[in-house]
Amino acid sequence: MKQNFTFLLLLFSTLMFSQEEDAWVYFNGKPNSQDFFNNPSLTLSQRSLDRRTAQNIALNISDAPLEITYINQVKASTGITVLAQSKWLNALHVRGTQTNITALKQLSYVDKVVFANKTLNVTSKKVSQNNIAAVKNKLETTIDYAYGNSANQIQMLNGQVLHQQNYTGSGKIIAVLDAGYPGVNTAEPFKRLRDNNLILGGYDYVNRSTNFYTGDDHGTLVLSTMGGYKENSLVGTAPDASYYLFITENDASENPVEESYWVEAAEQADAYGVDIITTSLGYFGFDNANYSHTYSDMNGTTNFITKGAEIAFSKGIIVLASAGNEGNQVENHVGSPGDGISVLTIGSVNAVKVKAPSSSIGPSFDNRIKPDVMAQGVAAVVANTTGGIGTANGTSFSCPIMAGMVACLWQAFPSKTNQEIRQMIIESADRYTTPDNNYGYGIPNFGSTLSVDVFQSSSNFSVYPNPTESNISFLFADETASVSIYSILGQKLIEKQITNQNPVLSVESLTSGLYFYTFKSGNLQKTGKIIKQ
Template sequence: MKSIYLLLFVFSSVFVSAQVEDAWVYFKDKPNATTYLETPLLMLTQRALDRRSNQNIALDTKDIPIAMEYVDQIKAAAGITYKAKSKWLNAIHVQGTSSDITLLLDFAFVDKIDFADRSLNSTGKKAKNYKTSTINKKLETKVDYGYGTSQNQIHMLNGDVLHQQNYTGSGKIIAVLDAGFPGVNTVQPFARLRDNNQILGGYNYVLRDANFYTGDSHGTSVLSTMGGYTENALVGTAPDATYYLFVTEDNSQESPVEESYWAEAAETADSLGVDIITTSLGYSNKHTNPAYDYTYADMNGTTTFISRAAEIAFSRGMLVVASAGNEGNEVEPHISAPADAVSVLTVGAVNASKTRAYFSSIGPSYDQRIKPDVMAQGLGTVLSDEFGAIVTASGTSFSCPIIAGMLACLWQANPTKSNQEMRQLLLQSADKYSNPTTQYGYGIPDFSLALANGQLAVVNYSKKDLMLYPNPTSDAISIVFPQESLSGMLTIYTILGQKIFEKEVVSNTVISLKAVTSGMYLYQLKGATFTATGKIIKQ
C-alpha cells in the first residue's frame, strides 16, 4: 500500500470490512481507438504531443481513453462501487463483495479481474505499506541566491552552479503527486509561485474535486523543497519551474485505491504535457487490510499497479522521480513501489555530511537491479510547513523532490535531450557510478558534471577530469576541478598572447565573459600539482 515517506510513522486505526474487497477490472479493447489516433488533440494537449514528437515517441493504444460505455455498465452493476480508472492499463478500480465483483466477468468486454487480496485470484498469489506523517537565462550576470540554511542541500549536488547560470527550471513543468497542499495558496514561501502564476492547477482525486489546497500538509512541504522561496532562509531547487498539484493519498485509510488515484493523476499529467512527475508516496506493507500487503518479492517493478503505471509514464517521455522509502532500519528494509520500477529514478536520503540516513530504504529490487538510483539530503532537510514557517524535517520524502527540481534545471539547460538521456546524465554524474551499492545506489549526483556532460556531448567522464564548460560559450564559463579541495590560477590570453584576465579560482567557479569580444582565446589553469591549457571560443 501507500506510505508518505516522512521519518515518523503513524498507523491508521481504520478497519475495512471483510465483506468489501478492492479489485482492478481489466477491459479487452478500446473500440474508439482509430478516432483518437487520427485526432490526437482529443486526448492529449499540444504540449504533450510536442514532447512525444521531440523524443520520437509514437502514439499507441495506451494513449486512447478508456471506453466510458464499458465503465458505465460496470458502474450500474449491482453491489459495485466505482473508484478510479486507468487508460494506460485499460482498467478500472472497483469495490464490492468478492462475489459481486466476480460476476463482472460475465460482461463480454471484461478481460480479467485482479483482487487486491490476491488469495482471491484464480492464480492465487498472496498479496505490504506504511503511512507516515509529520509531527513535528542565458547568463547575464552571476545569480547569487540567498539560500540561507537551505544552502547545503543544493550545494551538495552542485545545484547552485546551475542556478548561477539561470538554469532554475524555467519552461519545465513538474507534477507533484502527494497527500495535500494546504497553505500553498496563502503562506509566504509560496508567494513567488503564486505571483508568477507558476501553479498551473491541480486536482484532488480522493475527494473528486478541484480543491487541492487541502488534505495532509506533506505535499506542501514537498513542494517547498522545489518551489519555495524565502530570501536568506529557503530556496527550492527549481524556483522558476511551473507545477501541477495532485492529491492522490487518502489519509483516512491505507487502501489499494490510492495506487489507482496515482495512475489516474499520472495520466492527467501526461496529457497536460508535464515533464517530470515527483512522488513521495510508496506502497509495500501495513495496509488497513493486511490481506492487501505486499512483500519484498513483489518489489520487482512489474507486480504492483502503481509501478506498472510509473513505467508507462516514463515510456510517454516523462521523468518519474520517487522516494526510496523510510524502512531502512526496519526488519524489511527494502524499497517499495513505485520505487522498484525499472525506469523510475529512486532517491534515497543522506545527512548533511553525505552519509546515508539510517532510515533510508535500501536495494536492490527483488530482481537484483540497482536501487536506490541516487541520494540527496533527506535528514534535516530545510523546508516550509503549511503555516509558512521554515523548519527542518527528515525522510526520503524530501530528498526525492530535491532531485526532481534539479532535474528540471538540468533539462532546461539541455532542452533537446530525451528523458532517457536525462536519466543517464544524472546517473553518470553520481559519485558511485562506477561502483554502486545497495545502500547508496549510484550515489550523490553532481549536477555541474551532468551539465558539462550534456553541453559538451561527452559520453563518459569522471571526477578525475578537469572541466571548463560550456565551450564555445556566449556569456560565461564554469570550472570543475577533479577534487573540490583543489584551486588554481586561471589566466586568459588573446590569440596574440595579451593577458585579459587572471584570477584565483576554485571548483564550480563561474567566470563571466560578457565583456569579452567574440573570438578565440587561450587559457592556462595552474595549480600546485597540475597545469592545464586550452582554447576558449567566445561566440
C-alpha cells in the same frame, strides 16, 4: 453437533462473500480507439504531443480513452462502486462483494479481474500471512522548525553550477503527486511561484475536488524544496519551474485505491504535457493486511502503481520516487513505485553524505540496484503552511530536491530524451562504478554535466580576483563600462558605472556565494560568474 458445525461453516462463508473487496477490472479492448487516433488533441495537449514528437515516441492504444459504454455498464452492475479508472492499463478500480465483482467476469468485454486480496485470485498461488504493517504512505517525517540554510542540499549535488548558468527549471513542468498542499496559495515562500503564475493547476483525486490547497501539509513541505523561495532562508532546486499539484494520498487510511488515484493523476499529468513526475509516496503495507504487498511484488512489473509509473516513463516523462523510510524496519526494502525499472528512486543522506539509517534499501526483488541515487533528506530545509522555514527528515525531501535539479538539467539539455537525462544523472554519481544496495549509484554531480569555466577571460578582457573577498576588478580597453551583479535567481543586487582608470567594484555587501555579472562597454558585452568568499 454436526448440524451446528455446518451452520457455522455456512455463516462464515456468507460473511466472507458479503464483505466488500477492492479489485481491478481489466477490459479486453477499446473499440472506439480510432476516434482518438483521428484527433488525439481532443484528450492530449499540444505540449504532450510535442514531448512525444521530440523523443520519437509514437501514440499507441494506451493513449486512447477507456470505452465509456464499458464504464457505464460496470457502474450499473449490482453492488459495484467504481472508484478510479486508468486508460493506460485499460482498467477500473472497483469495490464490492467478492460475488458481485466475480460476476463481472461474465461481461464479454472484461479480460480479467484482479483482487487486491491476492488469495481471492483463482490463478494466484497461496500466499503466506502478510505481516507488513501499514505505514503512512506519504512517508513518515520529523520536523524541527528552526531556521536554516538550504545551500547544502543544492551544493551537495553541485546544483549551483546549473543555477549559475541560469538553469533554474524555467520552461519545465513538474507534477507533484502527494497528500495535500495547504498554504501554498497564501504562504510567503510560495509567493514567487504565485506571482509568476508557476502553479498551473491541480486536482484532489481523493475527494474529487478542484480544491487542491487542502489536505495534509506533506505536499506543501515537498513542494517547498523545489519551488520555495525566501531570501537567505530557502531557495528551491527549481524555483523557476512550473508545477501541477495533485492529491492522490488519503491520509486517513491506507488502501490500494490510492495507487489507482496515483495512476489517474499521472495520466492527467501526461495529458497536460508535464516533463517530470515527483512523488514522495511509497506503497508496501495497507490497513487490510490481505491487501499488503510482499517483497516478491517489488519486481518492477507487478504493482498497479509501478505499472503506471513505467508507462509514464514510456511517454517521455521522467518519474522520481522516494525510496521510503523503512530502513530500520524488518521489511526494509524500497516500496512501489520506487521498484520501477525506469523510475529514478531517491534515497536519503545527511549533510555530510552519510546514508540515513531510515532510508529504505535495495535491491529490488529481481536484484536490480535500488535506490538509484541519493540526496539530502536529513535536516532538509523546508517551508511550512504558514511560511515558517524549518527542517524535515526523510526520503520525502531527498526526492523533490533531486527532481528540481533534474528540471534544471533538462532545461540545459532540452534535446535530450528522458532516458538520456536519467542516464546522465546516474553516470555522474560518485558510486557509479561501485553501486551498492544502500547508496545505489551514489550522489549525482550536476555540475559535471556542464563544461563551464569559473569565469570568462580573453586577451582584451578579464575579471580578477575571482574568487574574491571584497573587490573585483575588470580589465577592458574602452574608457567606461556598466557592470551589474545578479543573484543566481536573477535579482539585480549591484549596478555601477566604472572607468578604465578605476575599474574596481566593491562586493563587500554581498554574502558568501555565487553571483552573475553583466559587463557592457561599447560593443563589448560579457557575462560571467563571481564567487564571493
